[in-house]
Amino acid sequence: MSVNADWKPRIVAFCCNWCSYAGADLAGSSRLAYPADVKIIREPCSCRVNPMFILKAFERGADGVILCGCHPGDCHYSTGNYYTRRRMALLFSMLDYIGVERGRTRVEWVSAAEGAKFSRVMNDFVAQIRELGENVKVGDLRCKE
């Protein structure tokens, strides 16, 4: 749990342009609120998200990273999110293995029509990150013993 009362989670959301970014747009135009802690980065496809970006976010102090793409089978580029799924399954498992809480990383499939889901997912993820508190672990990792 966080000791810093002013702490607000920093959450990076990578969204594919065709489904999830549009889903986020729909959440916006439907006024389906979620916390301002979520900042979205637009990608052409979830498969553009390099594990380096995620680690970079953690290195810079992000408390959670979420990656959203089209539902498997619906990828605008037909197969991109299948690769995403494998990459992230392995990367997140590895982060868990080095002791970074599993709850800080997530993949969600959100279509362009799922504004409500986008909002729900973000609310849920932020709540989960708040529960986990500040990402002190990766912060600690930055200080050598």
Next chain:
Amino acid sequence: MQRVSERVIARARELMREGTVNKVAGWKAGEFFYDCAPYVFESEESLKDLVYDRFCAANLSKYMIKNSVAAGAEGGKVLVLLKPCDTYSFNQLLTEHRIARENVYVLGVGCEGMCDIDRIREKGFKGITGVDENADGKTLTVHTLYGDGEVAIDDVLVNKCEFCKGKAHMIFDELISDNEDEGPRGDRFAGVRELEAMSPADRFAFWQSELSKCIRCNACRNACPACSCRKCVFDNDASGIASKANTDSFEEKMFHIIRAFHVAGRCTDCGECTRVCPQGIPLHLFNRKYIKDINEFYGEYAAGAEAGQRGPLINYTVDDIEPAAVSDKGGN
């Protein structure tokens, strides 16, 4: 091992003499008996320094990237000595079009396990001047300034040999081996499982303590046959992550996670990273975690078992496991 050794050295000379090859990639005796280093011999005369003994753990397949191309340019062929486990790396490099196969003569060499000088020292030997393999093939006589002693080979194997993948060569042009394939030795994922069973906090403490030792010497990167990029992404300014020399950075961890990720599905578990690390960081625990996950999520896969395989990260099935389900698979 000695009998194989003699035959290997004799055959290398012969191939060089008769002109089948004009270079030999092997191991050269170093200043000390245990520091046999990879070396490319360019003349029959120089082959007097070729050794093949219990301290020739280095995997030579990576050296074929440059040497196979160079040999082709010179119109010759290079002979490479590959132990069973090294052949996986060689195949993986073939899959990735990194080796000009036609310019390489692969001499598969039998292996009974390589020894780790540090583990011998840990047995209490000081001032070691040499070791000899005993006729039983199971023990070593250790000569020291203070007299001789004996040690069981099984107790002083390098990590990769403790978990030997098997004695079968995956690729060769010619084979000199007395080995019978006994299959894999030991449970190579035991170490990974042990970590998975720990609490996240303990795992974290473990890695924090291990990775804090990293001095970014890049020995792991240099020895790894999968880590064979012409230019590493960490040295590439355009990648956006080439920010070295930050003393208070997450970069070491990032480096090792990314390095392991980049070789995931391509790593043959040759164990060179751990073997060469001057800080003794058990880097293989990263790679084996990925291998174990890949095996569990997508089915058994051995990189380099044959050339031309499609690796698990450049492949998919429509009903692959969801990343969300992974938390149930890992530790905690």
Next chain:
Amino acid sequence: MQPGVVFAQDYQYMCSEAGQNIIKDAIKTHGLTGVVVCSCSPRMHEATFRKAAAQAGLNPFMVEIANIREHCSWIHKDKEEGTEKACVLMRAAVAKVTLNAPLKAGESKVVKRALVIGGGIAGIQTALDIADAGFPVDIVEKNATIGGRMAQLDKTFPTLDCSSCILTPKMVEAKANENIRLITYAEVEEVSGFVGSFKAKIRKKARFVKEDVCTGCGVCMSKCPSKKGLNEFNMGLNNRSAIYIPFAQAIPNVAVIDKEQCIKLKTGKCGLCQKVCTAGAIDYTQQDEFIEEEYGAIVMATGFRPIDASKFDEYSYSTCKDVVTSLELERIMNAAGPTGGVLLRPSDGKHPHSIVFIQCVGSRDVSGRGKPYCSKICCMYTAKHAMLIRDKYPDVEVHVFYIDVRTPGKNFDEFYRRAAEQYDVDYIKGQVGKVYEENGQLVVRGVDLISNEQIVLNADMVVLATAIEPDPTARKVANMLTASIDTNDFITEAHPKLRPVESPTAGIFLSGVCQGPKDIPETVSQAGAAASKVIGLLAKDKLTTNPCVAHSDELLCNGCSCCEKVCPYSAISYETKLINDHGVKETRRVAMVNEALCQGCGACTVVCPSGAMDLKGFSNKQIMAEVDAICL
């Protein structure tokens, strides 16, 4: 101000002409090398602002949008928090734009031929319009004839004119048009390529009848001894022969053999149709054929089907023969249908005296059994059915249970009122809980919400206005075309309001119910709209390609082929060439990206361990800079 920012301006309507002028003036006055617009979603106006920048002499790809409306002001009620986030989003966009590089769009060819998948009224109308503009077009229809669902309808609302009387001339026209090629009894198997130059492989299933020889005389049908096949055209209400012509006005008017039913094909014995065919059209050895063709544009017109009513046990559809779906009733009412157009109930062929219609069977259903959406056409066709029955058989009592009656359309409400007022159709607001058989009598139990009473009605027939759903082939076709699809399997539009006939995938257009429920006039107008989009595309000689494509740095490339393996467009190939790596000359195998094929997904960039493969417009460095700026 952020580092690098030299000019900032607040304006309420940046996308207006005046707003765009502010941007253009600023570019010229301050010699800007990049522009960030903090506004609505880039999916809305990125193109507008890029164009404005280009008009002011700045490369259009030096413009980035910070989405502070949909992703910020519209969802964050706390003003301070929202403003703070808007600043972060702006900072990220500025960080990105400083790393942007000018990009230039490439060019690609346009194959001047269109493919229409589906030969119902939507596909026919689209094809006719494209053909009229002078472009060749192929219709691929999975059934043995074109015509689709509309061919099965008896009358159409609100005019009550005969469906086939208005459809069949269009079918004939499609057949006669020399720019149209009909490929019936065929399915698209593979599609590759991209807008302007798709390549499709079409499987033309074996009919076992030579299409160019058969005269459609129908003798084979009468002689065929196997008559147990369910007549699909009549919704399985009667049987047909194994060799058959789907219906009298079928186009092409050519027989087809159902190989599951044909005795000759199953046992080798029979061959009667071959003997009686004077034209010599029967060929039992016929094999599936493949047609490969290039197209500049593809139209999806895959249509719909009624959902399976047997999921709704409470209406006893599977157990009582006299409980029918509306489409079955269409066939019963039709002169070419199983009863010759006489209203007879299926169980005993007797004249019914009381009919109950149940609306919204599986529509507006959030229980998960049915569909959450309104199927749109059912209120109107039920009014039509009720009216026609009351008109022809005044002795029949007609009751309609409804949730709401929805009649938004020209002359629709008038039509409904005629049914209720002039024809005395009994409209009951309420739902039916159960339909069951008791002593050979159908009993309908429902509720009248207006009088708040339970109602029990005896009925001779019950008609279910079943929801419609996209044809099951739609998903497969959409996946093949990489067209996105929604949770109900309807094809997603590029924009629900402004680009309703285009898929987000360039070069793929939508016609008819595959996009969403609609009636015939709507389908026809959408078909025309899709055609005009296709014509607009085919009229171009060249297309400009997306410049945000992958690019390989040959000095960094390992030549490992990983990128090639994950590319969905086969846009990456390898070349062995002499590379000068800082003075070291070496022959290397390096990746090359075909910019006309690359669609810019970025899958290759992540499998490239050295980072040689990068994506223009979304480079590693740009995204890292965004991450940096957000996590500052």
